[in-house]
Amino acid sequence: MRFNLNFIKEFIEIDIEPTKLKDSLTMAGMEVEHIEKVEGDWVFEVEITSNRYDWLSMVGIAREISAILNKKMNIKYPKIKEKQVLERKIIIENQNDCPFYVGRVIKNIKVKDSPEYIYKNLKCTLNSINNNVVDITNYCMLKWGNPLHAFDEDKIEGNIYIRRAKNNEKFIGIDGKEYTLKEENLVISDDKKIIALAGIMGAKNTEITKDTKNVFLEAAIFSPITIRRSKRVVGIDTESSYRFERKVFYKNLEFASIEATSLLEKFADGFYYGYKEVPKKPIIKEKKIIISISSLNNYLGTNIKRKNIVGILKRLDFKIKTKKDKLIVSQPLYRLDIDREVDIYEEVARLYGYNNIETRIPPTSVNPEIRSNYDFKNEIKNLLVNLGFNEIISYSIVAQKELERLKYYNFIKLVNPLREEENALRVDLILSMIKTIRYNLNRKRENLKFFELANVYFKENNKIYEKPTLCISVIGELENFFYLKGSIEEILKLLVDNFYFKEDRLNNFDNALKIFKENTYIGFLGKLNKIVLEDFDIKTNIFFANLDIEVLENLKSHKFYKPFSIYPSIWHDISLTISKNVKFKEIENIIKSKPYITDIKIINIYKTKDTEVFTIRIFYQSDQRTLTSQEINTIHNSIREELAKLNGVIIK
Amino acid sequence: MEEKIKNLEENFYKDLSLAKTIVELENIRVKYLGRKSELVYLFSELKNLSQNDKVIYGKKLNSLKENFTNSLNEKIKNIPQEEDYLDLTLPSISPKRAGLHILTIVTNKICNIFKELGFKIVEGNEIEDEWHNFTALNIPLEHPSRDAFDTFYLDIERDKNKFLLRSHTSPSQIRVMENYKVPFKIISPGRVYRPDKVDASHSFMFHQIEGFAVDKDLNFSHLKGVLLYFAKEFFSKDINLRFRPHFFPFTEPSAEVDISCFFCKNTQKEKCTVCKGKGFIEILGCGMIHPNVLENCKIDSKKYKGFAFGMGVDRIAMLKYRIDDIRLFYENDIKFLEQF
Numbered sequence: 001m002r003f004n005l006n007f008i009k010e011f012i013e014i015d016i017e018p019t020k021l022k023d024s025l026t027m028a029g030m031e032v033e034h035i036e037k038v039e040g041d042w043v044f045e046v047e048i049t050s051n052r053y054d055w056l057s058m059v060g061i062a063r064e065i066s067a068i069l070n071k072k073m074n075i076k077y078p079k080i081k082e083k084q085v086l087e088r089k090i091i092i093e094n095q096n097d098c099p100f101y102v103g104r105v106i107k108n109i110k111v112k113d114s115p116e117y118i119y120k121n122l123k124c125t126l127n128s129i130n131n132n133v134v135d136i137t138n139y140c141m142l143k144w145g146n147p148l149h150a151f152d153e154d155k156i157e158g159n160i161y162i163r164r165a166k167n168n169e170k171f172i173g174i175d176g177k178e179y180t181l182k183e184e185n186l187v188i189s190d191d192k193k194i195i196a197l198a199g200i201m202g203a204k205n206t207e208i209t210k211d212t213k214n215v216f217l218e219a220a221i222f223s224p225i226t227i228r229r230s231k232r233v234v235g236i237d238t239e240s241s242y243r244f245e246r247k248v249f250y251k252n253l254e255f256a257s258i259e260a261t262s263l264l265e266k267f268a269d270g271f272y273y274g275y276k277e278v279p280k281k282p283i284i285k286e287k288k289i290i291i292s293i294s295s296l297n298n299y300l301g302t303n304i305k306r307k308n309i310v311g312i313l314k315r316l317d318f319k320i321k322t323k324k325d326k327l328i329v330s331q332p333l334y335r336l337d338i339d340r341e342v343d344i345y346e347e348v349a350r351l352y353g354y355n356n357i358e359t360r361i362p363p364t365s366v367n368p369e370i371r372s373n374y375d376f377k378n379e380i381k382n383l384l385v386n387l388g389f390n391e392i393i394s395y396s397i398v399a400q401k402e403l404e405r406l407k408y409y410n411f412i413k414l415v416n417p418l419r420e421e422e423n424a425l426r427v428d429l430i431l432s433m434i435k436t437i438r439y440n441l442n443r444k445r446e447n448l449k450f451f452e453l454a455n456v457y458f459k460e461n462n463k464i465y466e467k468p469t470l471c472i473s474v475i476g477e478l479e480n481f482f483y484l485k486g487s488i489e490e491i492l493k494l495l496v497d498n499f500y501f502k503e504d505r506l507n508n509f510d511n512a513l514k515i516f517k518e519n520t521y522i523g524f525l526g527k528l529n530k531i532v533l534e535d536f537d538i539k540t541n542i543f544f545a546n547l548d549i550e551v552l553e554n555l556k557s558h559k560f561y562k563p564f565s566i567y568p569s570i571w572h573d574i575s576l577t578i579s580k581n582v583k584f585k586e587i588e589n590i591i592k593s594k595p596y597i598t599d600i601k602i603i604n605i606y607k608t609k610d611t612e613v614f615t616i617r618i619f620y621q622s623d624q625r626t627l628t629s630q631e632i633n634t635i636h637n638s639i640r641e642e643l644a645k646l647n648g649v650i651i652k
Numbered sequence: 653m654e655e656k657i658k659n660l661e662e663n664f665y666k667d668l669s670l671a672k673t674i675v676e677l678e679n680i681r682v683k684y685l686g687r688k689s690e691l692v693y694l695f696s697e698l699k700n701l702s703q704n705d706k707v708i709y710g711k712k713l714n715s716l717k718e719n720f721t722n723s724l725n726e727k728i729k730n731i732p733q734e735e736d737y738l739d740l741t742l743p744s745i746s747p748k749r750a751g752l753h754i755l756t757i758v759t760n761k762i763c764n765i766f767k768e769l770g771f772k773i774v775e776g777n778e779i780e781d782e783w784h785n786f787t788a789l790n791i792p793l794e795h796p797s798r799d800a801f802d803t804f805y806l807d808i809e810r811d812k813n814k815f816l817l818r819s820h821t822s823p824s825q826i827r828v829m830e831n832y833k834v835p836f837k838i839i840s841p842g843r844v845y846r847p848d849k850v851d852a853s854h855s856f857m858f859h860q861i862e863g864f865a866v867d868k869d870l871n872f873s874h875l876k877g878v879l880l881y882f883a884k885e886f887f888s889k890d891i892n893l894r895f896r897p898h899f900f901p902f903t904e905p906s907a908e909v910d911i912s913c914f915f916c917k918n919t920q921k922e923k924c925t926v927c928k929g930k931g932f933i934e935i936l937g938c939g940m941i942h943p944n945v946l947e948n949c950k951i952d953s954k955k956y957k958g959f960a961f962g963m964g965v966d967r968i969a970m971l972k973y974r975i976d977d978i979r980l981f982y983e984n985d986i987k988f989l990e991q992f
Binding site: 050229300343345350355358360364373378381384385387388389393412414449454 | 753772777778779800805815832835836857874878897907940957985
């Protein structure tokens with residue numbers, strides 16, 4: 001919204017610098033984006049919040065300035081001697097859409113250029129100049145805040161109807177474009193045709209041209225919701241719809257209509273012929289809100305004196321009666337945004353100055369019942385960072401196409417996506433992780449270790465799920481599957497007792513290990529299969545792990561200190577050849593079934609065509625005493641013998 | 653004899669002081685302590701002396717030998733061995749540090765400041781319904797005040813309640829107020845979504861932090877106190893805040909809060925690219941919780957008052973770390989991630 005100082009000065013004397021005024025308005029809640037000089041005048045660009053419809057007019061802005069500067073307003077309210085009532089019928093189909101409509105006819109006008117002051121005011125604000133008739137309606141809209149529309153009276157055929165459009169009815173606006181209407185659109189029509197999209201735009205067929213002789217001037221109240229829905233259907237925003245959406249005030253509507261009529265007489269050489277209003281003038285009742293001085297001060301944390309409160313409210317045109325320690329306050333009728341005590345508190349606070357209110361630290365009061373898993377999530381994140389993984393944050397919204405490619409079908413879709421690439425919620429973090437890895441690989445970043453902890457979303461049995469999930473991934477020379485497995489073990493060791501891995505098959509993975517504690521499924525890790533990699537045009541292996549955060553949190557057990565042995569640990573190596581059909585787990589199980597084994601490590605792997613040669617280091621230790629070499633040799637030999645009995649294992 | 657010993661000693665220490673390498677020191681050892689050395693010759697001379705002198709000079713020569721040996725060894729110890737010598741000018745081998753995402757770092761920093769003031773962290777739901785995202789927050793479903801909250805709707809509908817991706821973190825207020833008893837002080841971070849086309853400063857997903865408190869004796873000055881404490885801790889001790897009246901449907905009175913520019917500190921603000929010459933930067937919105945909102949959550953608005961505030965994490969992170977493109981957060985280029 002733009003306003004120019006000269007326009008405002010019609011109603012109030014302003015003797016402060018424009019930059020000062022800019023700051024004062026901003027600090028009172030009318031944010032001035034910037035000011036500039038146009039045509040020798042100062043133009044202010046302001047942001048009007050959606051509650052202050054009354055600031056969408058020069059009179060409204062002047063009122064605010066008068067309250068801030070504490071100066072008297074000087075407004076001449078226009079008057080007119082009403083003429084005959086028009087014969088034309090004006091029929092409102094539904095008064096919810098249009099509670100009031102007044103039409104005035106001005107005859108014998110001359111369409112020409114506007115007088116200079118109207119021209120200048122419009123140039124500075126709307127920056128749109130037409131002819132004297134249209135300019136006068138725009139000028140009155142700017143001044144009073146209520147949109148008007150001028151029709152070419154001679155092109156209206158018969159009566160006027162305010163009705164809903166029929167589906168697929170066509171409308172050509174004064175912008176020359178054709179719109180296909182729906183039932184949501186409120187229109188003004190005559191006996192034959194639509195002559196305006198109510199509250200939004202007039203039709204081409206009745207617009208004011210240089211040949212127009214007689215004018216039908218419309219002023220009306222349209223329902224904000226109706227206009228809002230209507231403009232959405234056609235996808236246009238106009239100065240008019242912007243104001244109707246935010247409510248209009250009946251009194252200003254009258255002033256706008258009457259002043260426009262007078263100006264058409266004066267500057268278009270016409271004469272006021274007659275009017276019609278339906279159904280009848282609305283009655284607006286004054287509201288009373290009772291506030292107490294102490295409640296106001298308790299709410300704001302201030303100590304504002306009654307005298308000051310009354311002073312501020314009076315400057316804002318409020319009427320006030322005093323009753324003991326209470327004030328009975330009536331807002332000016334044009335303030336449709338004032339509803340409860342708190343609205344009055346705000347008015348007082350903003351003119352008192354928010355920055356004059358003290359700052360205090362509130363007393364502490366903690367609600368011990370409130371819990372959240374935020375800290376647990378952070379704990380997990382920090383564990384991963386300690387292991388050298390970088391956290392990523394990726395979009396929760398992905399492409400349905402890509403989800404389907406990974407064989408997910410229980411996803412939630414967006415009804416109004418911006419584009420196809422983001423039209424569904426991710427069921428899994430893997431998809432985003434693959435894309436992040438691809439992004440980095442394409443930029444020649446190597447040896448990546450990433451994790452993301454975020455929600456995944458899906459539907460199941462008519463229920464919506466939003467579950468925090470952890471996804472970990474490694475890629476690169478050093479970072480292979482076993483590195484990932486080790487990382488998972490390192491994290492789980494700290495959180496869960498007795499977890500175990502179990503081989504399984506999973507969609508999108510060559511093979512995978514599922515992680516359990518007893519029968520509870522915690523997550524999995526695996527190697528992404530070639531088909532998926534090719535789909536995403538990735539040429540290196542990616543290893544993934546996925547863990548359910550809620551399950552982890554539930555399984556989390558408290559860790560106590562465990563004493564450790566002070567006696568020496570002794571190791572012996574075994575080298576063995578294993579054929580492909582033997583799982584290492586079988587060997588591990590045999591070794592771990594023996595006493596005094598504290599750890600085993602693979603220190604070398606040598607692969608041939610169908611066998612693998614392992615060198616395994618076995619650590620022996622007692623927490624009671626130093627083991628003798630004889631004892632250890634006995635155990636070690638028994639391991640050798642048992643391993644030798646396995647099919648496909650040859651001890652070297 | 654006396655003179656010979658003195659000369660020998662002088663020559664030795666002179667040579668020793670000039671020696672710089674192990675080789676030179678070894679040569680000195682051969683020259684002064686070797687089989688053909690002056691010292692050995694002097695020892696052989698002892699037999700020609702009187703019994704008395706034999707004892708005196710014998711002692712002297714022995715201590716001289718001992719001193720030579722010790723001095724040499726001491727000096728050798730202080731000269732680095734060839735194989736121990738390191739070229740310290742070689743480039744470093746970088747150990748790879750991993751880190752949290754900068755948005756997590758900033759979120760944690762902010763939340764921790766509020767924790768100091770007794771706030772508790774609660775995360776809300778990202779999938780919300782119209783009641784929690786709009787209606788309960790005093791945002792009418794069809795009103796221009798909703799224009800600021802363009803929203804992604806989801807293909808789920810239950811009992812005429814439409815589901816959506818929350819367009820702000822304020823629904824957390826409603827969730828907490830519905831589920832717990834007053835009083836509370838809550839800080840609630842999380843992802844939010846709006847149908848904005850992606851460019852350098854817009855994203856359809858971003859992060860917000862909502863904070864709110866409800867209790868018997870809370871007022872606007874407490875809101876100001878809490879936010880000033882936060883801003884000084886987070887940005888810098890010497891900043892100021894400016895509260896400007898504004899409109900939010902869910903607070904009354906409402907304010908937008910500007911922070912005095914922590915880059916130009918109001919000097920040379922004309923050239924400042926951060927505040928763009930304004931001297932102030934908008935950082936958050938806040939206000940006293942509208943009594944309609946409290947009542948929607950069945951809290952007695954006559955007895956209890958509350959304040960609330962909300963801020964964009966991405967925006968604040970961009971300001972603080974001079975990140976000029978919001979897309980950098982979500983591309984996750986390792987070159988970006990590892991900087992924090």
